[in-house]
Amino acid sequence: MSLSYESPGRAVHLAPGHAALYLARAASLAPSPHNSQPWFFAEEGHDHGFEVHLDGGRRMILTDPGGRQAVIACGAALLNVRMAVRHLGFRPAVELLPEPGDSAFLAHVGYAAHAPATPDETLMARAMPHRHTHRGPFGPDPVPDTFLDDLREHARAEGAVLQVIDAPEKLRLLADLVRTAEELHHADRAHDAELARCVGPDGVPPRACRHHPDRTLLAGRDYLGCVRRFGGPYRRCPGRTGTVVVLSTPHDRRADWLRSGQALQRVLLYAAAHQVMAAFHTQPLELPTLRAEIQTRLTAGRFPQVILRLGRTTQTWCTPRRPPAEVLGRDGLRARW
Numbered sequence: 353m354s355l356s357y358e359s360p361g362r363a364v365h366l367a368p369g370h371a372a373l374y375l376a377r378a379a380s381l382a383p384s385p386h387n388s389q390p391w392f393f394a395e396e397g398h399d400h401g402f403e404v405h406l407d408g409g410r411r412m413i414l415t416d417p418g419g420r421q422a423v424i425a426c427g428a429a430l431l432n433v434r435m436a437v438r439h440l441g442f443r444p445a446v447e448l449l450p451e452p453g454d455s456a457f458l459a460h461v462g463y464a465a466h467a468p469a470t471p472d473e474t475l476m477a478r479a480m481p482h483r484h485t486h487r488g489p490f491g492p493d494p495v496p497d498t499f500l501d502d503l504r505e506h507a508r509a510e511g512a513v514l515q516v517i518d519a520p521e522k523l524r525l526l527a528d529l530v531r532t533a534e535e536l537h538h539a540d541r542a543h544d545a546e547l548a549r550c551v552g553p554d555g556v557p558p559r560a561c562r563h564h565p566d567r568t569l570l571a572g573r574d575y576l577g578c579v580r581r582f583g584g585p586y587r588r589c590p591g592r593t594g595t596v597v598v599l600s601t602p603h604d605r606r607a608d609w610l611r612s613g614q615a616l617q618r619v620l621l622y623a624a625a626h627q628v629m630a631a632f633h634t635q636p637l638e639l640p641t642l643r644a645e646i647q648t649r650l651t652a653g654r655f656p657q658v659i660l661r662l663g664r665t666t667q668t669w670c671t672p673r674r675p676p677a678e679v680l681g682r683d684g685l686r687a688r689w
């Protein structure tokens with residue numbers, strides 16, 4: 353197969369195999385817990401297909417022992433692959449968990465019929481390199497209700513529910529649970545050490561954590577140990593929290609985590625394409641009792657998968673990724689992982 357794709361201002365001719373490189377680059381731009389990038393990809397002989405695999409060795413052992421968040425990250429990478437295939441002009445033919453005996457083989461993506469990308473798909477494909485995780489206060493303008501409706505619809509299309517938490521008592525409850533989780537994590541030395549190992553040029557760079565984590569209603573993940581060193585709360589501005597949303601699913605199986613990841617990334621890309629960025633606050637979802645409390649008291653029994661704040665900001669930082677050559681192999685070489 354020989355492909356052409358549009359890159360800003362020029363058409364690029366792709367020799368066999370180059371599409372896989374393009375897809376691996378796109379997939380790698382997905383968010384992942386502490387930038388762990390718990391994935392690898394395989395090209396199925398000369399652009400016949402593309403595989404997404406979980407690299408279980410890269411998950412956070414203490415934060416994410418069951419690999420739920422790592423699979424969500426791979427789901428986000430899968431959504432990027434789908435959008436990149438659409439940008440190339442094909443429909444993706446996606447099979448989730450194609451080999452029942454191999455739970456790390458998360459998805460196979462083939463090239464189906466040729467069809468031009470829709471305006472939304474083009475927007476989302478172009479937003480991939482501009483989407484970055486924000487940590488800190490947002491601008492004062494609320495995210496408009498009509499825009500939140502669009503985001504709800506994008507999540508729903510992927511099998512997840514995006515719920516806005518705006519009632520003051522619910523926001524207070526969620527803020528308390530996030531803070532409790534943050535305190536429990538930091539009281540656990542092994543957990544603290546795991547987090548500290550994630551900070552650096554190959555994980556979360558310190559420049560991406562410029563704000564004290566205590567500046568909004570929801571406690572931020574304290575990557576740099578600021579609360580221990582400088583105390584908190586710190587110049588709190590709750591009015592700049594942005595819009596708090598929880599993404600949830602009716603079930604909590606591996607396929608649901610994959611769907612959550614695709615829903616997450618679809619929401620993040622659509623938001624970024626409209627200059628709305630997101631901050632993550634997933635700490636209470638890493639502790640079973642706190643997650644269960646959110647499930648019963650906030651998400652009507654659905655399983656909470658991701659907690660986000662959404663808002664406008666001009667201050668986001670790009671976080672590095674492993675090069676495509678490190679994450680892309682051939683199907684025949686899968687065994688090496």
Ligand SMILES: Cc1cc2nc3c(=O)[nH]c(=O)nc-3n(C[C@H](O)[C@H](O)[C@H](O)COP(=O)(O)O)c2cc1C
Binds near residue numbers: 424
């Ligand atoms: C499932 C999941 C959970 C995450 N949880 C947090 C979090 O609690 N706090 C945080 O600051 N970032 C969190 N992140 C964002 C990652 O730190 C971020 O994606 C990674 O550092 C790469 O940066 P980028 O998103 O700017 O490309 C999470 C990402 C995912 C996919």
